[in-house]
Amino acid sequence: MSTLAHAYHYAFASGLSDTGRPHLTLATSNANERPHFFEGRLLQPRLASELLTAVHLIVGSRFFLPANSLAKVLRLADPVVTCGEGALRFEGFSGCCSTYIRADFLPGAYDGDILGKGTTNVDFNAPMRAALARVRDSEGMDLSVGAEGVTINAVTESKVELPLRWLRGMLEVQSYQAGMRLRHTMNGLEALRFLRALPRNANGRTPLWIVAGPMGQRVTAQPSSEGVRMTDSSRLRVLETLAPKAKSVALYADEAQQSSAWVLDFGHARLTLALSAETWRGFSGEGQSLRALLRASGSPALSSVRAQLNWQSTLDPLAIAASLALPANEVTDALRVLGATGLVGFDVAASSYFHRVLPFDLALVDDLNPRLAAARELLEQQAVKIISNDPVEAQVGEHRVREVAHELHCTCPWFAKYQGGRGPCKHVLAVEATR
């Protein structure tokens, strides 16, 4: 199975009516209900328009086109809207699986009523975006997420085939964000100048590193443990119109430099843009989440934590651990697992998970984590033979797993190629599960 069939059910096309006060009505998707999440007005209409436009741009983008792909941009998943405790979040993922974007509207960004909580796809379309381009602050803008009085007969169904690679990336990016740490901050104009100075050439294969210089951030080809690795800066162009309006711009990266995130803070709104290491590959299985998934099989903590989910915009592992009388690390693992299965997202700026349920039927998909599946198979075959425990040494089939400087190394081609930078191989996972 290489794709997952997914259907949209929209009763109408999202649009901005500008007779009188501009009113943006976003169509939500659901086969049986008519999700109606929000009614109110946006307090910074121009900024909100630009944030939503940015989400739409990324969703329609492919920063890498494999040689044998179709020339036209395939329609993949529409953005996803989550309405939780006061926060409205719009998430999207690029067609090439290398770029994730999320626009968060916090309670101070709007004046209105949260009518319902949940997550669903939302229709973004070209005419809507064209209309958003004309929005001005002085005219204000009302917002409806969903609408009242929509009849079932009016629903139009359209189907897409979502590549599993795309789905995996959409899930894994949450795990990567959970592992990121803050590397640089700058103000909006500093960020604008920096972004404009980046190479415009989209063919960049040489990784560049963003490091601190005497006059602010700069790029170098020298790897730096405190820097942020980057390829193909064209993915960042969507930030150029927004950066000047941001109060601050923060740059995060995970320790293995397999992903980075730019967070633009506008006060009551935020934009998060997460990038994979290269445009031609997405976000493959992140180490911590794979380990958590392996450990969490059959774990009671997982179901207990899942039961606590109620559209919270911030999930505090310590508070949950206290309320459930569970060790904090088990709760953290459980949240990782829930992130990897689409039940929570991660807000890197707030450094916490939030509840949202991706509207895809992932139960149909067996192999969302091929490496994990392969590790489980090795365990079932009892392929792991522990030779010593301190330091760890094991034979897994024809490969040898050894502990080197507190990390497990393997002789398989995957590990040899990536040297652990892309997470543990199936052999290492199997050994870790055995111990």
Add this chain to the structure above:
Amino acid sequence: MSFQPTNELETLIYAGDGDAVLALLETMSAAERSAQAERLGVVTDLMRYWWWNREVVHASWGMLATDGQRDAIAVAALACLPADQAARFRLPAKRAVEVVKRIRPEGTGSLAREFAGKGHIAAAMQLAAEGLSPYELDEDGVTGLIAMPRWNHYTREYLVDNRETLQPVLLKIFEVEGNSEDNLAGIDKYCKSERTWAWQLERLCEDGWFSRAELLDRCLGTLERDWPQFRSGWFSRFHGQLAPTLEEMAPNAARYLGMLQSRIPPTVTLALKACAKLFDKKQLGQRELLEVLPAVMLSAVKAQITAALKMLDSVVKRDPASANAATLVAIGGLQHTDPDVQQAIAERIAKWGMDAEGREALQSMAPFVAASVKPKLDALLASDPAPAEHGWQEIVLPPRAKPMSPLAPSRALQVPASLDDLVAMCARLLEDESDLDLFETAFAALLRAMPLADGDRARFAPVLKRARKVKMDPYEMKWCVSGEFARLLLRLVAGEQREAAHNRTGALGVLVERFDDASTFDLATHRGGFIDPAVLVQRAKELGTAVAQLPLRVQVRALLRLVPSADAATLAAAQELPATPFGQALCYALGGDWPVQPNEALCLAACRIRYPRSDDPIALLAFGAGRPDGAMAAQVDLYNDLVTWEGGEFFEPRASVVAPQPPVDSTLLAPYRFQGFWNDSEALILFGASLYPSSHEAVYADALPGLAHNLQYADVQWHHGAWMRLLAEPITEMTPAATKTLALALMGKDPGRLARAVDAFVAASLDGRLDVDALGKALLELIPLEYFMAARLATSLAMAAAADPGMPPVVVALLGRLCAVPSGEVPRDMAKLLQLMQELVLQYRLRPHTTALADLERLPLTGKAQTVRRALLDAIVTLPHAA
């Protein structure tokens, strides 16, 4: 022999009577019509139906194919062939409908879609309208319509003939973006005649298909969608072609205003022009304009900010009370890095004044203002300029220093701690060939581990399995080093002999030789391929006279990898060695006497170590001067070779050192490296460099013309990164050739390679290896060769200046050196270099050298460059010297 019809159908086709053909086919059954298909294909070929030039008489047909004959055969094809084949034939839509109505051929259900797929939208739609074949015009269909002019040279006629069908839908071409091949911008760009879509639409407008207002409305609607710049550019240009009048633009004023916030620069430019016109004629309100212009002030395009400032001029002129508001808008433009833009804004502010809000905004922009504009800003804020704590500072460059010793302890190659570490190392090298030192380490460890016990051999099992699958591509130069290493592993560990997949010479050939020799004698002891002389002496001592049994090329490689040394103790130890040719050559390399029985290959290798940068007079006498890096030390430079060919003349960049004549083999390894040795593989370049690591002149002989040639080309040469890696190494001496290689690399186009070049420049400057004066000289020498790109150089020097606090003086000194350019050779875009110099001088209060200032004064400059020079010299004169 001309066409001879074989049946009635063919006779009618040849007669050009399509109606008769149709009547005949009506009498046939579906099976009988299908039976005609094969022969129809033959007739089509004989007619040369698909031939692009209809004015050619083909012998197979015997006459010029007439329109009647084309019609007849197309009718027959539609009736007899499967739908996908029939749709290729060009029947007018009405004719196609007629045929289908009368015949109802098989496959009619898909016929409309097939026609649409082949771009015959009119036929598809008419068939659908008649209920004969289902079809709904979708995005693909519209894209097909957009693509029509590419293959249909009669698009206008087609449109006119099918007006009734196409008029209601044609403007959908404004709604569909198309794809990378088929989009309005691409089709019109490559249209070979004037009959672009823009031309077609204008004609149709004249014919009354659409009103100008409708075209304008659609055009603006598409521009508002912010399609990617290339595709939306068509609409900007079409708008310009349409040239709407003020009356036509006025109803769309709000849309033009909205387009000022577009992400697409040409759209903003269009909107600026429109809004300026509308505002001038009072069709646009001042309030709305002031509300939207802040977005334009954040533009990266200098001309847009300038246009916006002019609009603000108009606003203030019309309504002086709006001056403070205009100032607030203008201040946003200080984000732009161009000092000219900032200067223009400062002048406006001075003229219009500002209130408290403006003052606060201006204060917040102070960190982003160029040093040359700062005094004006300070004056506007009526603040005292920052105290000149140190006045001007003389430029202090990082102290010059020799390159790091290749034998520094930090550069010693590490031995794998265990067999498992070696296995892991080998596994990694099969997947990643970027670290040549790791190959050397693994190679050494493997040789020393031989022969392996059975248990140890078993540890290599997973690696051997992978080694059997490694595929090198000696034509694309991919995975060559890993591939040969895999072959070595299989041979040494598993005893499997595999033939080389190529018969390459050059670096790859030497790599094969090295692995085939499998000798520990020439193994490196330190990174970069260097051998510690004391270690080589010890190796020779252990072998005794048996060293002479080693292949000559092994002995030569060992000598060439020596670190040049004048250590007396090492020489004394070498002099204790048996008097083999190698032993004598080794002594000579370390400073001893010329060998009694000089072996040419060994002696030439030895003299390169003994005289790293100069010729060896004794070797010259003994062996002559015919080989670069033989008795004579190669010193590479770049020149332009005039090449004449049948098409004319052109200049080809070449290295000044030519390949040895007659050609040599790899035992004369150092000269061999000038003989088509290099290729487009970063790993092989680094390997080749490691064979004679104390001199990279042969590398630069390839790098200099390679970089010069690639300056103007768009294609990326990934392997160029190898040269930058070598230059960045702290052990690399910055010879004139190395310096010139760096100079060229600093003007490269690919961001990755450019970043590496800047890193190398910074590293070499800060560790004292680089003579800034020499770099300036190298850059100046590139000007008459036309390999000088001032704008790119300014960008990379700005990057370098921002890399380290020690770099601004280096960059200013270099720029000062460039002022010595001869009067007749002042490069284009010199102003950008001078502007960078001005900003750095003012920002860091660096006083250029007196010579540089004198050179700057005498340069024959005009325009912008002259203005910048004046400002710079004035600023230096007015401020105090260092305390």
